[in-house]
Amino acid sequence: MEWGSESGAVRRHRIGGERRDGPAAAQQPEREALAQEPLADACGGGGGGARTRKRSGEGSGGGASRGAGTALSEARAALGLALYLLALRALVQLSLQQLVLRGAAVGRQGEFDAHRARDYLEHITSIGPRTTGSPENEILTVHYLLEQVKLIEVQSNSLHKISVDVQRPTGSFSIDFLGGFTSYYDNITNVVVKLEPRDGAQHAVLANCHFDSVANSPGASDDAVSCSVMLEVLRVLSTSSEALYHAVIFLFNGAEENILQASHGFITQHPWASLIRAFINLEAAGVGGKELVFQTGPENPWLVQAYVSAAKHPFASVVAQEVFQSGIIPSDTDFRIYRDFGNIPGIDLAFIENGYIYHTKYDTADRILTDSIQRAGDNILAVLKYLATSDMLASSSEYQHGNMVFFDVLGLFVIAYPSRVGSIINYMVVIMAVVLYLGRKLLHPKYKTATYTKDFFCGLGITLISWFTSLVTVLIIAVFVSLIGQSLSWYNHFYVSVCLYGTAAVAKIIFIHTLAKRFYYVNASGRYLGEVFFDVSLFVHCGFLTALTYQGLCSAFISAVWVAFPLLTKLCVQKDLKQHGAGGKFIVFYLLGMFIPYLYALYLIWAVFEMFTPILGRSGSEIPPDVVLASVLAGCTMILSSYFINFIYLVKSTKRTMLSLTLVCTVTFLLVCSGTFFPYSSNPASPKPKRVFLQACSSQHITRTFHGLDGNVVKRDSGVWINGFDYTGMSHITPHVSEVNDTVRADCEESAPLCGFPWYLPVHFLIRKNWYLPAPEVSPREPAHFRLVSKEQTPWDSIKLTFEATGPSHMSFYVRTHKGATLSQWSLGNGTPVTSKGGDYFVFYSHGLQASAWHFWIEVQVLEEQPEGMVTVAIAAHYFSGEDKRSSQLDALKEKFPDWTFPSAWVCTYNLFVF
Numbered sequence: 001m002e003w004g005s006e007s008g009a010v011r012r013h014r015i016g017g018e019r020r021d022g023p024a025a026a027q028q029p030e031r032e033a034l035a036q037e038p039l040a041d042a043c044g045g046g047g048g049g050a051r052t053r054k055r056s057g058e059g060s061g062g063g064a065s066r067g068a069g070t071a072l073s074e075a076r077a078a079l080g081l082a083l084y085l086l087a088l089r090a091l092v093q094l095s096l097q098q099l100v101l102r103g104a105a106v107g108r109q110g111e112f113d114a115h116r117a118r119d120y121l122e123h124i125t126s127i128g129p130r131t132t133g134s135p136e137n138e139i140l141t142v143h144y145l146l147e148q149v150k151l152i153e154v155q156s157n158s159l160h161k162i163s164v165d166v167q168r169p170t171g172s173f174s175i176d177f178l179g180g181f182t183s184y185y186d187n188i189t190n191v192v193v194k195l196e197p198r199d200g201a202q203h204a205v206l207a208n209c210h211f212d213s214v215a216n217s218p219g220a221s222d223d224a225v226s227c228s229v230m231l232e233v234l235r236v237l238s239t240s241s242e243a244l245y246h247a248v249i250f251l252f253n254g255a256e257e258n259i260l261q262a263s264h265g266f267i268t269q270h271p272w273a274s275l276i277r278a279f280i281n282l283e284a285a286g287v288g289g290k291e292l293v294f295q296t297g298p299e300n301p302w303l304v305q306a307y308v309s310a311a312k313h314p315f316a317s318v319v320a321q322e323v324f325q326s327g328i329i330p331s332d333t334d335f336r337i338y339r340d341f342g343n344i345p346g347i348d349l350a351f352i353e354n355g356y357i358y359h360t361k362y363d364t365a366d367r368i369l370t371d372s373i374q375r376a377g378d379n380i381l382a383v384l385k386y387l388a389t390s391d392m393l394a395s396s397s398e399y400q401h402g403n404m405v406f407f408d409v410l411g412l413f414v415i416a417y418p419s420r421v422g423s424i425i426n427y428m429v430v431i432m433a434v435v436l437y438l439g440r441k442l443l444h445p446k447y448k449t450a451t452y453t454k455d456f457f458c459g460l461g462i463t464l465i466s467w468f469t470s471l472v473t474v475l476i477i478a479v480f481v482s483l484i485g486q487s488l489s490w491y492n493h494f495y496v497s498v499c500l501y502g503t504a505a506v507a508k509i510i511f512i513h514t515l516a517k518r519f520y521y522v523n524a525s526g527r528y529l530g531e532v533f534f535d536v537s538l539f540v541h542c543g544f545l546t547a548l549t550y551q552g553l554c555s556a557f558i559s560a561v562w563v564a565f566p567l568l569t570k571l572c573v574q575k576d577l578k579q580h581g582a583g584g585k586f587i588v589f590y591l592l593g594m595f596i597p598y599l600y601a602l603y604l605i606w607a608v609f610e611m612f613t614p615i616l617g618r619s620g621s622e623i624p625p626d627v628v629l630a631s632v633l634a635g636c637t638m639i640l641s642s643y644f645i646n647f648i649y650l651v652k653s654t655k656r657t658m659l660s661l662t663l664v665c666t667v668t669f670l671l672v673c674s675g676t677f678f679p680y681s682s683n684p685a686s687p688k689p690k691r692v693f694l695q696a697c698s699s700q701h702i703t704r705t706f707h708g709l710d711g712n713v714v715k716r717d718s719g720v721w722i723n724g725f726d727y728t729g730m731s732h733i734t735p736h737v738s739e740v741n742d743t744v745r746a747d748c749e750e751s752a753p754l755c756g757f758p759w760y761l762p763v764h765f766l767i768r769k770n771w772y773l774p775a776p777e778v779s780p781r782e783p784a785h786f787r788l789v790s791k792e793q794t795p796w797d798s799i800k801l802t803f804e805a806t807g808p809s810h811m812s813f814y815v816r817t818h819k820g821a822t823l824s825q826w827s828l829g830n831g832t833p834v835t836s837k838g839g840d841y842f843v844f845y846s847h848g849l850q851a852s853a854w855h856f857w858i859e860v861q862v863l864e865e866q867p868e869g870m871v872t873v874a875i876a877a878h879y880f881s882g883e884d885k886r887s888s889q890l891d892a893l894k895e896k897f898p899d900w901t902f903p904s905a906w907v908c909t910y911n912l913f914v915f
Contacts, residue, residue, distance in 0.1 A: 095410040099371035112377035120228035133809020134881035156238035169265030174829035179837030185261040186847040189254035196247035204247035206279035210256030216904040226282035263334035267342040279346035289353025294320035300345035301404040310386035355614030426549040466512035478630035488679035499668040505637040507661035529649035537642040569593025620766030680900040689902040691725040718777040746770035753814035753840040758876030762842040780884040784877035802857040810878040815841035820864040874912040
C-alpha cells in the first residue's frame with residue numbers, strides 16, 4: 001500500500017473533475033456544510049448571512065482548497081500530542097512528589113512531629129519480624145507500646161484521661177475472602193488505649209493499626225509506621241489544652257496479618273467497642289508516598305465530609321473504593337471486620353507506592369520518607385480531632401443515607417457531593433451532549449436526508465472495530481510472550497510495557513482509521529471527518545456515562561468530565577476551525593480545553609499502574625500477568641485516544657507515525673523475546689524481588705504423614721515444598737538452583753483435601769505450579785499433636801467427631817467429605833461450615849502465648865456407608881518463629897537463591913487422617 005503525503009479525500013477531490021461524475025463529487029460540500037451549521041449556531045457565532053457566505057466561498061473554492069485548508073502537518077500534530085501527554089504526566093508526577101506543603105510549621109506545640117514518630121518506627125522495626133504468637137510480637141512489641149503510652153500519660157494535660165487495656169481474646173468467624181474459609185484464634189493480643197475527657201464520654205471514634213508483621217519481614221510500612229503515627233497522634237491530643245467532646249480509642253492490634261483476627265476479637269468482645277460510632281483504619285499496600293483514602297462508609301457521607309473538611313493533605317478517590325470493593329485486588333483490611341461485625345462506618349487509608357517490596361525483607365524504616373510520615377500524621381490528627389469534637393458523631397446513625405462521590409484534585413483539595421446529586425449532574429450532561437448537540441445533527445429534518453447520520457454510525461462502527469482489533473492485537477502479543485516464557489519483562493522496566501503493548505494498541509487504532517479514511521470516506525474532507533469522529537467519541541462517552549450512572553457507580557463522574565469539557569471545548573474552537581482550518585492555533589486551544597479530562601485521566605492511570613503492576617508480581621501462577629497488563633494498557637489507550645482520533649482525519653498523512661510506532665513495537669518485541677529485559681532487580685535503591693513463597697513464605701520444609709481408615713500410616717515423606725508466587729514459576733531460578741527444576745514438580749494427591757499440601761491460606765486455586773524437593777525429615781522440638789477425642793452418634797442420626805490439637809502459633813485444618821456424607825455443622829464460626837473454593841473446608845488457626853489445647857468438633861451427616869470412610873481431615877503446623885522455624889537443609893537451599901529473590905522459609909508438618 002502506498003502512503004502518500006495527502007489524505008485520500010484530498011487527492012480524490014483534487015482530481016475529482018477528471019475522474020468522477022458530478023453527484024459523487026458534490027457530496028463533499030454537502031457533508032462539510034452540514035457539519036458546520038449546527039455548530040455555528042451552538043457557539044452563537046455569526047448569523048445566517050455569515051454561514052451563507054462561508055458555504056458560497058467553499059463552493060467556489062472547490063474540493064482541493066478545502067482539503068488543503070483543513071490538512072494538518074503530521075509531524076506537528078504527532079509531536080504536539082506527544083509533548084502534551086508528557087507535560088501532563090510530568091505535572092502528575094510533580095503533584096505526587098509534593099507530600100507536604102513546604103514551609104508549613106512542623107514540630108511546634110500541638111503539631112504532629114514526624115521525627116518523634118520515626119523514632120517510634122525505628123524502635124518497633126528493630127525488634128524484627130513480629131508474627132502472631134512469637135515473643136517478638138506478644139512480649140517485646142507489647143512491652144514497648146505500653147512503655148510509650150505510659151510516658152505519654154505522664155505528659156498529658158489534666159483535661160484528659162488515658163486508660164489502657166491489654167486484651168487477649170479468643171473467638172472464631174467465617175469470611176468469604178480468598179474463596180471462603182473459617183478463622184479461629186486463641187489468646188491473641190490487643191493493646192487498647194482510650195483518651196477521653198476527664199469526666200468520661202459516651203461515644204468514641206476508633207483509630208486502628210496493627211503491629212504484627214508477616215513472617216520474615218520487618219513490616220515497617222505494613223504496619224509499624226501506622227502504629228508510630230498513632231502513638232504520636234495520641235501524644236499530641238493528650239497534651240492539647242483543647243477539650244474533647246468524645247473519646248478517641250487507639251487500637252494497636254496484634255493479629256491483622258492472621259486475616260483480621262485481632263480486630264474481630266476487639267469489636268465483638270471488648271467492652272469499649274460499644275462506644276464506637278466511627279473508625280479510621282491505617283493500612284499499607286506499598287511503602288511510603290501518599291496515604292490514599294480508598295474506602296469509606298458504608299453509606300455515611302458525613303464521614304467523607306469530615307475528611308474533606310479536616311485533612312491537610314487530601315488524597316482520596318471513590319474510584320479506588322469501587323475498584324477495591326469489586327474484589328479484583330486480592331487483599332482485605334480490618335475495615336471489613338468493623339463494617340461487617342460491628343456495623344460501624346469508617347475510613348480506610350493505605351500507603352500505595354512501591355508495592356514491589358511490600359511484605360518482603362526490604363520493607364524497612366529507612367525506605368519511608370519523613371514527609372510521608374508527616375502528611376499521614378497531619379491528616380490523621382486533624383480528622384480524629386474533627387470527629388472527637390463533632391456533634392455528628394453521637395448521632396451518626398441519623399446521617400446514614402446514600403453514598404458520596406469524592407475525588408481529590410492533584411492532592412490540593414477534595415471535591416465531594418452526594419451520589420444522588422451526581423446522578424442528576426450526569427444525566428444533565430448526557431442531555432446536553434446527546435439531545436442539544438448530537439440530537440440536533442441526527443434528528444434535524446434538514447440532516448435526516450443527508451449523509452451525516454450514515455457517516456456518524458459508520459464512524460461509530462469503525463471506532464469500535466479499531467478498539468476491538470487493538471485489544472485483540474495486544475492480547476495476541478501478550479499470549480505469545482507468555483508462551484515463550486518471557487512474562488513480566490516489564491516488571492523491572494515499566495517503559496517496556498508501554499513500548500510493546502502501548503505502541504501496538506495506538507498503531508492498530510491509527511491503522512484502522514487510516515484505512516477508513518482512504519477507502520471508505522473518500523468523498524469527505526478531513527475537517528468534516530474530524531467533526532464526525534469527535535461526535536462519535538462524545539457519543540461513546542455519553543454511553544459509558546449513562547451505563548455507569550444507571551448502575552449506581554459513583555465513578556461515573558469520570559465519564560461526566562469526559563463529556564462536559566470536550567463538548568465545551570469543541571463549541572469554543574469551532575469558529576476558529578471554520579475560519580482558519582486545523583492549524584497550530586486550533587491545536588493549542590483544543591488541547592487547552594482538554595486539559596482537565598486528560599490530566600485527571602493520567603492521574604488515575606498512574607494510580608492504577610502504581611497499585612496493579614506490583615500486584616501482578618504476586619498474583620499466582622494461573623493468571624498471565626502480560627495478558628492483564630496488555631488489556632489494561634489497551635483500555636487506557638482507548639480512553640486517551642478517543643478525542644485524538646479526529647486528528648487522524650485532519651492530518652495530511654499518518655505514514656511516519658505508523659512507521660515510528662511499528663518500529664518501536666517491533667524492536668521492543670524482539671528484545672523481549674530474546675530475554676533482554678530481566679524482570680527482577682536487587683538494586684538496593686529500588687529492589688523488585690521475585691517472591692518465592694506462599695503468602696509470606698516460599699519454601700516449606702515439611703514432613704507429611706498419611707493415615708488410613710484403621711489409623712495406620714500408609715504413606716510418609718519429607719521434602720522442601722516450593723511455590724513461585726508469580727507466573728514465571730521457577731524458570732529464572734533453575735539456572736541458579738539446579739535441583740529446583742520441572743523434574744520435581746509436585747503432584748496433586750487427588751484423594752486428599754487441597755492436594756495433600758500444607759497451605760497456609762486457601763490460595764491453591766491461584767498457585768497450581770508447585771515443586772517438591774525430597775529432603776531429610778525434620779523433627780520440631782515442640783511437635784504438633786492431633787487426636788480424635790470422641791466419636792458419637794447424635795439423636796438426629798449424624799456422627800459428631802470431637803478433636804484436640806496442640807502445636808505452634810499457626811496451624812491449618814482441612815476437611816473433605818466423602819461420597820454420601822455432608823458436613824452439617826461444626827463448633828467453628830457461626831456454626832455453619834463454609835467451603836473454600838474447590839469444595840474442601842479450610843480452617844485457619846492461630847494463638848498467642850500460653851494458649852490451651854484447641855478443642856473443636858464437626859458433625860457429619862452420612863447418607864450411606866462407604867468402605868473408605870466418611871471424611872478425610874488433615875492438619876498442618878507452621879513454625880514461624882523460634883528455633884523450630886529453621887532446618888539445616890532449608891538454610892542451605894535458601895543460600896543458593898539469587899539476591900534478586902525473596903525466599904521466605906519456615907518448617908512445617910502435615911498429618912492426614914481418614915474417619
